[in-house]
Amino acid sequence: MKTWVSNRQSTMETNLWRLLLSVQPSRGLVDEKFSVRVQNAPPAHPLTMHALLHSEDGDTWEAFGHYVTDSGGDVNVSEDPSLGGTYDGVEPMGLLWSLRPAPGSRPGLRFRKRDAQTPMQVRLSVYQGHQSEGFMDRAVLASVMVERWYMAPGVRRVNITEGGVTGTLFLPPGPGPFPGLMDLWGGGGGLVEYRPALLASHGFASLALDYLKQADVKNEYFEDAYRVLQQHPQVCKNRIGLVGLSFGSSVALKMSVYSNVIQPRCIVCVSGSHIHAAGSRLKKTRYNEENQVIWRDLLLPVPTDLSKKVDVGRLQCPLLLVVGEDDQNWPVPESADDMREMMEGAGNSHLLTVLSYPRAGHLIEPPYSPHCRAGTFMAAGSRKKFIALWGGEVAPHSRAQEDAWRKTLDFLRENLYCSAD
Amino acid sequence: MAQTVTPILSVHPTRGLVDEKFKVALENLPPRFPVTLHSLHRSEDKDYWEAFGYYVSDDRGRVTVSEDVSLGGTYTGAEPMGLLWSMRPVPGSRTGLRLRKMDVRSPMVVLISVYKGHVFEGFREQPPMASAVTERWYMAPGVQRIDIREGAVRGTIFIPPGPGPFPGVLDMWGGGGGLVEYRSALLASHGFVSMALDYMSFETFKTHDECLSYFEKVLSIIQQHPQVIKDRVGICGLSLGATVTLTMAAYCKSISPRCCVSVSGSHVFPYGVSLAEVFQFKEMDMGKARLDEQKRVIWHDMILPIPTDPQRKVAMGRIKCPLLVVNGDDDQNWATVESAEDMAKMMRAAGNDHLLTTLTYHDAGHLIEPPYIPHFRASNFIIQHSKQKVVMLWGGQTKPHSDAQEDSWEKILAFLRQHLYPCPSSSLPQAKL
Numbered sequence: 132m133k134t135w136v137s138n139r140q141s142t143m144e145t146n147l148w149r150l151l152l153s154v155q156p157s158r159g160l161v162d163e164k165f166s167v168r169v170q171n172a173p174p175a176h177p178l179t180m181h182a183l184l185h186s187e188d189g190d191t192w193e194a195f196g197h198y199v200t201d202s203g204g205d206v207n208v209s210e211d212p213s214l215g216g217t218y219d220g221v222e223p224m225g226l227l228w229s230l231r232p233a234p235g236s237r238p239g240l241r242f243r244k245r246d247a248q249t250p251m252q253v254r255l256s257v258y259q260g261h262q263s264e265g266f267m268d269r270a271v272l273a274s275v276m277v278e279r280w281y282m283a284p285g286v287r288r289v290n291i292t293e294g295g296v297t298g299t300l301f302l303p304p305g306p307g308p309f310p311g312l313m314d315l316w317g318g319g320g321g322l323v324e325y326r327p328a329l330l331a332s333h334g335f336a337s338l339a340l341d342y343l344k345q346a347d348v349k350n351e352y353f354e355d356a357y358r359v360l361q362q363h364p365q366v367c368k369n370r371i372g373l374v375g376l377s378f379g380s381s382v383a384l385k386m387s388v389y390s391n392v393i394q395p396r397c398i399v400c401v402s403g404s405h406i407h408a409a410g411s412r413l414k415k416t417r418y419n420e421e422n423q424v425i426w427r428d429l430l431l432p433v434p435t436d437l438s439k440k441v442d443v444g445r446l447q448c449p450l451l452l453v454v455g456e457d458d459q460n461w462p463v464p465e466s467a468d469d470m471r472e473m474m475e476g477a478g479n480s481h482l483l484t485v486l487s488y489p490r491a492g493h494l495i496e497p498p499y500s501p502h503c504r505a506g507t508f509m510a511a512g513s514r515k516k517f518i519a520l521w522g523g524e525v526a527p528h529s530r531a532q533e534d535a536w537r538k539t540l541d542f543l544r545e546n547l548y549c550s551a552d
Numbered sequence: 553m554a555q556t557v558t559p560i561l562s563v564h565p566t567r568g569l570v571d572e573k574f575k576v577a578l579e580n581l582p583p584r585f586p587v588t589l590h591s592l593h594r595s596e597d598k599d600y601w602e603a604f605g606y607y608v609s610d611d612r613g614r615v616t617v618s619e620d621v622s623l624g625g626t627y628t629g630a631e632p633m634g635l636l637w638s639m640r641p642v643p644g645s646r647t648g649l650r651l652r653k654m655d656v657r658s659p660m661v662v663l664i665s666v667y668k669g670h671v672f673e674g675f676r677e678q679p680p681m682a683s684a685v686t687e688r689w690y691m692a693p694g695v696q697r698i699d700i701r702e703g704a705v706r707g708t709i710f711i712p713p714g715p716g717p718f719p720g721v722l723d724m725w726g727g728g729g730g731l732v733e734y735r736s737a738l739l740a741s742h743g744f745v746s747m748a749l750d751y752m753s754f755e756t757f758k759t760h761d762e763c764l765s766y767f768e769k770v771l772s773i774i775q776q777h778p779q780v781i782k783d784r785v786g787i788c789g790l791s792l793g794a795t796v797t798l799t800m801a802a803y804c805k806s807i808s809p810r811c812c813v814s815v816s817g818s819h820v821f822p823y824g825v826s827l828a829e830v831f832q833f834k835e836m837d838m839g840k841a842r843l844d845e846q847k848r849v850i851w852h853d854m855i856l857p858i859p860t861d862p863q864r865k866v867a868m869g870r871i872k873c874p875l876l877v878v879n880g881d882d883d884q885n886w887a888t889v890e891s892a893e894d895m896a897k898m899m900r901a902a903g904n905d906h907l908l909t910t911l912t913y914h915d916a917g918h919l920i921e922p923p924y925i926p927h928f929r930a931s932n933f934i935i936q937h938s939k940q941k942v943v944m945l946w947g948g949q950t951k952p953h954s955d956a957q958e959d960s961w962e963k964i965l966a967f968l969r970q971h972l973y974p975c976p977s978s979s980l981p982q983a984k985l
Binding site (some may be wrong): 149156159160207280305342 | 580679689696712713714718759776976
């Protein structure tokens, strides 16, 4: 016959406490804020909040902040300051944007989600005391899983292969038709889907375009892609915008000015330049002490010759430029200044809005993802790998991403949803 | 195709837990524009449920459901969650439906749409102006679901994410039978190891003691689980499950719960002098069952008057742990309010009434469930022992019942946390909320 545990209070109980960790929402969009709370701990008790993320490539990223519980034994990450860690101060989303490769990782890592249909899975944990290392060897007090999604429920992903165009179209839920966006990624090439997936989650039919498969891509390719988007039954053909990053921004500017087919209603250029990247002035490549490549001088000085840059004085639609002032990869601030001068001279500067962020770098992406100051880069079609210096410091760059994304969505809504036909 | 105005419809969060509030908002409408916000859900049984509210945009062309007033539809007033709790089967559906999610590994998917003007029918025949999809989950990410088959014990255990160990909750559903998992899954999403038990399917107990030792075994499975803090296990029961809960709290000798929740339950044994008779599939004395004008069955009077013979009810004076009793005063299925009064009387006489907290909700019915699930005043029911199909009247008016679900769930979670989560400031359990 079994003997059961008697119903006496355990002698350990006076020292036993179990804290409650909660995150809301536990499944959020990548650009949604969450609220992280600890309850039921002793008052004035030091704790470490920790975030852990495994990338699709098997790398580990982590972030942490040091907190002290209040008189009620609670920590509220949205309101309480972190006293140190990978971020400090009152930072509701610090556990995500300050994620960095775990010690011992391969160098030059950049966090990018290849599969936009599945969520990022972040493990949020609480550790005893103020810890700064060895998290994998310590016992956690509590832990929860948080999902971060690029795709809202109901967003549909459609492979596009018609007319020689390779891309992926993301459609919002609902009857449509929707304003459309052509999303042009940077010189790393490939089909980068996460930003258009997120844009579709905000109501825009967004086409991710794979345009660097051949070294020498023709203008007609972009025009074909634009037509594919326009003619889609769920896209408003007169409400299409372009969103570019880095080299994609240059493409966006060039096409909008010179193409008769591509007539966007608005353009967003993130970390872009109007200067043609013609001819390799590779001897202008610089290296810093860590042997990271600085390419920003390759396009400088800004040419005065109109044949060497896009004539933005001829632009006919609103243009939003997003500039990181610590961009080490392209001369984005100088280009933005020159574009403003050209547009003022041509009389169309009322179309221009510039968002300029001190201490932000080149890779200005949707918010709350880890920042990458320098990372492995391989230009499309080349086999040579570099560690490119992108620039930017973690906290200012992350603030820039949050602000720029919000303003980009407002700009797109205003020009594509709200403006009269 | 030119589009003059497309409103921008948003739902935050897009994926939430079933008991989380959401914010539904509309922008980019013309000012002072009448619209209907509509929700649509296709159940696992392939029935369609819908709700709708009438709004007028403000001067900036916005509608904010959590703040603005619905002027009509399936709910009125400022009701942030009205699009969920006021859902009902669409016209033309089968009758007597009840919305319950049996597979908790997938979410409830709800389509929220906005229509021009104030519409009350024909939602499927016209395209909306815009739509959004939202998911409602019973399981938080990282919650594990494990089947339990240990001899005669058949159930499911849900374990929260994290190192553990955790407090445990035995979740006892009602006399409809089957393995109902959703409340357990949700409890695990709030940090409790929770076990859902199918206790009606097959066991026959000849005696009260046999019955008790079965439930003791179940409780011990939870207590002995490596991820459970063995002296921090509670029991939560609904309807017949609540009667089982009270029985365990009073009579289990070798093992006992740290606290109990009884929702829409009674301490009166339905058949006579013990719980064992329930499992012998005895035919109930239907003499006191009534029918309303729509031939729906009312069992409310079956245990009335509350017996004075102490053998016919659970000995409430023997309960040694905190007890939370939750009732609706429009309960048409069981005389729970009268039972609660008698329970309090018995506990006062025995001197343990400091353990008792009673919450009675005006115009709520029998099925007080986790919040934002639609209310139904009656539904199809199969009487276990006779297999007879009836329409059972549960009671409750939609709005007060939904408010009761929201409020009671919050209080149940707070009660469970208070008594089951060891607190650093004191080592003794609190008796009252």
